[in-house]
Amino acid sequence: xxxxxxxxxxxxxxxxxxxxxxxxxxxxxxxxxxxxxxxxxxxxxxxxxxxxxxxxxxxxxxxxxxxxxxxxxxxxxxxxxxxxxxxxxxxxxxxxxxxxxxxxxxxxxxxxxxxxxxxxxxxxxxxxxxxxxxxxxxxxxxxxxxxxxxxxx
Amino acid sequence: xxxxxxxxxxxxxxxxxxxxxxxxxxxxxxxxxxxxxxxxxxxxxxxxxxxxxxxxxxxxxxxxxxxxxxxx
Numbered sequence: 001x002x003x004x005x006x007x008x009x010x011x012x013x014x015x016x017x018x019x020x021x022x023x024x025x026x027x028x029x030x031x032x033x034x035x036x037x038x039x040x041x042x043x044x045x046x047x048x049x050x051x052x053x054x055x056x057x058x059x060x061x062x063x064x065x066x067x068x069x070x071x072x073x074x075x076x077x078x079x080x081x082x083x084x085x086x087x088x089x090x091x092x093x094x095x096x097x098x099x100x101x102x103x104x105x106x107x108x109x110x111x112x113x114x115x116x117x118x119x120x121x122x123x124x125x126x127x128x129x130x131x132x133x134x135x136x137x138x139x140x141x142x143x144x145x146x147x148x149x150x151x152x153x
Numbered sequence: 154x155x156x157x158x159x160x161x162x163x164x165x166x167x168x169x170x171x172x173x174x175x176x177x178x179x180x181x182x183x184x185x186x187x188x189x190x191x192x193x194x195x196x197x198x199x200x201x202x203x204x205x206x207x208x209x210x211x212x213x214x215x216x217x218x219x220x221x222x223x224x225x
Contacts (some may be wrong), residue, residue, distance in 0.1 A: 116178070
């Protein structure tokens, strides 16, 4: 039984991008990723409680402490109901000054490719390579991102 | 009895075809308040909560963390 559970978990892990994996060229082009630039890609949705907690912290971070020449934050909104996603983004813009690029993924094509194990999930990418993955709610995500960026530069 | 075990196993295998895994990003409907027991009915929920905290002498902790997105 334990072996079966282990096999199931390994299969689950295999389908998701992990540290060191390369995303496809098509996906990199779809996301508009450039060479030699570090990307922080955050998957979120309006119905996800932890995303609602994390996103304002990431918004505040993007406004003040990120070198936009070297680093870009991209938000992927996976709301299947686009109008609800747009309304959520509008609220974020008004209340938290959201100003990083958001890609709407109502068909879930992008997130299906990344296949994270939970929501929200944050990926660090450079030259199509996954440098780190943060899955689920992370306390003080803003400080965590700053620390991670410092260690990756 | 001996025939029952393989029969149950075969039934289980056949039924497993009906199971479709819900991915973390597909839990929008599951995260809705109405998906919780008595979630859509405020009066019923408050009544349930009242019974819970009067019996258990504790309040809260009955919700789904993170909106059912598999994050906690």
